[in-house]
Amino acid sequence: MASKETLIVDCDTGIDDALALLYLLRDPDVDICAVTTVFGNIDADTAASNTLRVLELAGRADVPVAIGARRSWTGNAHFAPYVHGDDGLGNTDLPAPTAAPTSEPAAELIARRARENPGVLHLLAVGPLTNLATALQLDPELPELIKHVTIMGGAVRHPGNATPAAEANISNDPEAARMVLAAGWPVTLVPLDATMTERITQDHQRRLREFGTPITAFAAKILDQYFGFYEQNVFGDRSAACHDPLAAAIAVGDVIPALAPVVSVDVDTGDGPGRGATVADVRGQYRDFPAQDGAHVRVVLETGGNFADLLADRLCDAPAPSRRVA
Amino acid sequence: MASKETLIVDCDTGIDDALALLYLLRDPDVDICAVTTVFGNIDADTAASNTLRVLELAGRADVPVAIGARRSWTGNAHFAPYVHGDDGLGNTDLPAPTAAPTSEPAAELIARRARENPGVLHLLAVGPLTNLATALQLDPELPELIKHVTIMGGAVRHPGNATPAAEANISNDPEAARMVLAAGWPVTLVPLDATMTERITQDHQRRLREFGTPITAFAAKILDQYFGFYEQNVFGDRSAACHDPLAAAIAVGDVIPALAPVVSVDVDTGDGPGRGATVADVRGQYRDFPAQDGAHVRVVLETGGNFADLLADRLCDAPAPSRRVA
Numbered sequence: 001m002a003s004k005e006t007l008i009v010d011c012d013t014g015i016d017d018a019l020a021l022l023y024l025l026r027d028p029d030v031d032i033c034a035v036t037t038v039f040g041n042i043d044a045d046t047a048a049s050n051t052l053r054v055l056e057l058a059g060r061a062d063v064p065v066a067i068g069a070r071r072s073w074t075g076n077a078h079f080a081p082y083v084h085g086d087d088g089l090g091n092t093d094l095p096a097p098t099a100a101p102t103s104e105p106a107a108e109l110i111a112r113r114a115r116e117n118p119g120v121l122h123l124l125a126v127g128p129l130t131n132l133a134t135a136l137q138l139d140p141e142l143p144e145l146i147k148h149v150t151i152m153g154g155a156v157r158h159p160g161n162a163t164p165a166a167e168a169n170i171s172n173d174p175e176a177a178r179m180v181l182a183a184g185w186p187v188t189l190v191p192l193d194a195t196m197t198e199r200i201t202q203d204h205q206r207r208l209r210e211f212g213t214p215i216t217a218f219a220a221k222i223l224d225q226y227f228g229f230y231e232q233n234v235f236g237d238r239s240a241a242c243h244d245p246l247a248a249a250i251a252v253g254d255v256i257p258a259l260a261p262v263v264s265v266d267v268d269t270g271d272g273p274g275r276g277a278t279v280a281d282v283r284g285q286y287r288d289f290p291a292q293d294g295a296h297v298r299v300v301l302e303t304g305g306n307f308a309d310l311l312a313d314r315l316c317d318a319p320a321p322s323r324r325v326a
Numbered sequence: 327m328a329s330k331e332t333l334i335v336d337c338d339t340g341i342d343d344a345l346a347l348l349y350l351l352r353d354p355d356v357d358i359c360a361v362t363t364v365f366g367n368i369d370a371d372t373a374a375s376n377t378l379r380v381l382e383l384a385g386r387a388d389v390p391v392a393i394g395a396r397r398s399w400t401g402n403a404h405f406a407p408y409v410h411g412d413d414g415l416g417n418t419d420l421p422a423p424t425a426a427p428t429s430e431p432a433a434e435l436i437a438r439r440a441r442e443n444p445g446v447l448h449l450l451a452v453g454p455l456t457n458l459a460t461a462l463q464l465d466p467e468l469p470e471l472i473k474h475v476t477i478m479g480g481a482v483r484h485p486g487n488a489t490p491a492a493e494a495n496i497s498n499d500p501e502a503a504r505m506v507l508a509a510g511w512p513v514t515l516v517p518l519d520a521t522m523t524e525r526i527t528q529d530h531q532r533r534l535r536e537f538g539t540p541i542t543a544f545a546a547k548i549l550d551q552y553f554g555f556y557e558q559n560v561f562g563d564r565s566a567a568c569h570d571p572l573a574a575a576i577a578v579g580d581v582i583p584a585l586a587p588v589v590s591v592d593v594d595t596g597d598g599p600g601r602g603a604t605v606a607d608v609r610g611q612y613r614d615f616p617a618q619d620g621a622h623v624r625v626v627l628e629t630g631g632n633f634a635d636l637l638a639d640r641l642c643d644a645p646a647p648s649r650r651v652a
Contacts, residue, residue: 157483157484157485158483159483159607159608159609159611160609161609164590164592164605164606164607164608164609165600165603165605234609234612234613235612235613236612236613264490266490266598266599267599268594268596268598268599268600269598270594270596270597270598270600271596272592272594272595272596272598272600272605273592273593273594273605274491274594274596274598274600274603274605277491277600277603277605279490279491279598279599279600279603280490281485281490282485282490283485283486283487283490283560285485286560286561286562287560287561287562
C-alpha cells in the first residue's frame with residue numbers, strides 16, 4: 001500500500017510536537033523520512049535530543065534528525081520552559097537517546113531531499129519557520145519541488161498567544177514566516193482558530209495512562225506539565241490545545257477541515273503591537289469566500305472539535321509501525 | 327426628567343451617521359449639544375452640510391455644527407463615495423441647509439464645551455478620531471473633563487473592512503486613534519465584531535418607507551445606496567450593518583452589550599499589512615476576561631442581534647422631540 005504522505009517534520013520538540021510525532025509514527029501508512037529541528041519551545045539542540053528520545057520510544061531510531069536554526073532571521077531566540085518544562089518535555093526524564101543528530105544542517109537536508117524527490121515531499125512545520133525560509137534561500141526552486149507545506153501557526157479571527165495579536169511560532173520569526181507564506185508553494189496554515197477548539201482533556205489523559213504502554217504512559221505524563229500551563233493561563237481547567245497534532249492530522253488527511261478558505265496571508269514584520277500577526281484576508285466570510293487572485297494559502301478556520309479522541313485512539317489502538325522497526 | 331446623556335456627536339455624515347443622528351434626535355431624553363464633523367465617509371465640509379440637512383429634517387436646526395479635521399494626522403484624506411454615494415447621503419437630494427456651520431473649529435468647540443461643563447459631556451465619535459486627538463492636544467486635561475467616550479471603530483476577532491486587518495474609521499487615522507485610545511478617559515469601543523452582527527434588512531426598509539414621514543422616507547431612501555454596496559461587497563444580500571446607530575444606542579444606554587470586557591487596546595501605526603488594526607488583548611476570552619492592569623477601554627464584542635428593530639421602532643414610533651423645536 002502506498003503511504004499517505006512522505007513527510008519531513010520540522011519541529012521544536014516540545015510537548016505537542018512530541019504528541020504530533022507519536023501520532024504520525026503510530027500510522028504505518030505515513031512515511032517520516034526525516035525530522036528537522038528549530039529553536040522555539042526549546043533550543044534547537046535540545047529539540048533534536050528530545051526528538052531522538054521520542055523516535056526511540058516509538059521504535060524508530062532509524063529516522064534521521066537534523067538540527068537547524070538556533071535563532072531567528074533577526075538573531076533572536078525565545079524559549080518557552082513555562083509551557084513545556086525546562087527540558088521541553090515536561091521534565092519527564094525519558095532516557096537519553098542512543099542515536100545522534102546528522103551532521104547535515106536542517107535546511108540543507110530539506111533542500112537536498114526535495115531535489116532528490118521532486119514533487120514527493122510534504123513539509124510539516126510546527127515550529128518557527130526559520131528552517132523553511134533558509135531552505136528557500138538555499139534553493140529558490142524549492143517551491144516547485146515540494147508537494148505541499150502544512151504549517152501550525154498564526155491566528156486569524158482568534159487572539160494570539162505569544163502577544164495579543166501573534167501566535168508563538170510566527171511571533172518567534174515573523175520575517176521567516178513572511179518569506180515562507182509568500183513563496184509560491186501550496187500551503188495549508190493551521191492557526192489557533194482551529195487548534196484552540198481541539199482540546200485534549202483529563203479524560204483523554206486518564207485513558208492514555210490506563211492503557212499503560214510506554215508511549216501512552218509518556219503521553220499522559222507530559223500532559224501534566226501542559227495542563228498546568230493551560231489551567232493557569234489559558235482555559236482555567238486542566239485541558240490543552242492540540243496545536244501540532246492537529247496540523248499533523250490535517251497534513252496526512254486524517255482530519256478534513258470544516259472551513260478552510262484559500263486567502264491571501266501576509267505577516268506583520270513591523271515593530272508595533274501587531275508584530276508577528278498573520279494578516280489573512282477573510283473579509284469574504286459572509287459570501288462563502290470568493291476566490292482571491294494569487295492567493296495560495298489555505299487557512300484552516302474550523303475543524304470538527306473532536307480530534308483529541310482520534311489522537312487518543314491512535315496512541316492507544318493503532319498497530320505498531322510495521323514497515324520499519326529499528 | 328433628566329436627559330440620558332449630554333452628547334457631542336463627532337461624525338463624517340455618511341449614511342449610517344445620518345441614521346445614528348436621527349435615532350438620537352428622535353429621543354427627547356437625549357441632549358445633543360453639538361455635532362462636529364471630520365473627513366471620512368465624505369469630506370469634512372460636506373459632512374457638515376449633510377449634518378445640517380439631517381438636523382433640519384428632524385426639526386433641530388438649533389444644534390450647532392462645527393467643521394473639524396479635513397485630513398488625518400499624517401496628512402491623508404480618503405473618502406468612500408462607493409459606500410455612501412457621491413454626496414455622502416446616497417445621492418438623495420435633501421434640500422440644502424438653511425443654517426451654516428459655526429466658525430469655531432470642531433476641536434476647539436469640544437475643548438471649550440468640556441471645560442465649561444466638567445464631567446458632563448459624553449463624546450460619541452463615529453468617524454476618524456482626528457478631532458478628538460486634536461482636542462487632546464489643545465487641552466491635555468480633557469480626559470478629566472469628559473464623562474465618557476464612545477467610539478464606533480476597530481475590529482478585534484472580526485476582519486477589517488478598509489483592509490483585511492483595519493476598520494475604516496481607525497484606518498483613516500491610526501495615529502489619532504492611538505492617541506485617543508491611550509488617553510486616560512473611560513472609553514467604550516464598538517468595533518465591527520458587534521456592528522456587523524446588527525443588520526438592517528429590506529423588511530426594515532419597507533417598514534420605514536411605508537410609515538411615510540419625511541424622516542422615515544429619507545431613511546428608507548438612503549438605505550438603497552447602502553444595501554447596494556453591502557450586497558455586492560459584503561453580505562451578498564440587500565442588508566447592511568448598523569455601525570454608527572449601534573454605537574449611538576450603546577452610548578445612551580439603549581443597548582446593553584452582551585459581552586464587553588475592559589481590555590488593553592493599541593493601534594498599529596506602522597506601515598505593514600496591519601496598519602490601522604486595533605490590537606486588543608482578548609486572550610482572556612476563555613477565562614471570563616480577568617482584569618488587566620491599566621486597561622480602560624471597554625470593547626463591545628457581542629450585542630443581541632436585534633438592534634435594527636429598535637432603530638426602526640425609534641424612527642417610526644417615538645414621539646417627536648419635545649424639549650426643543652426649531
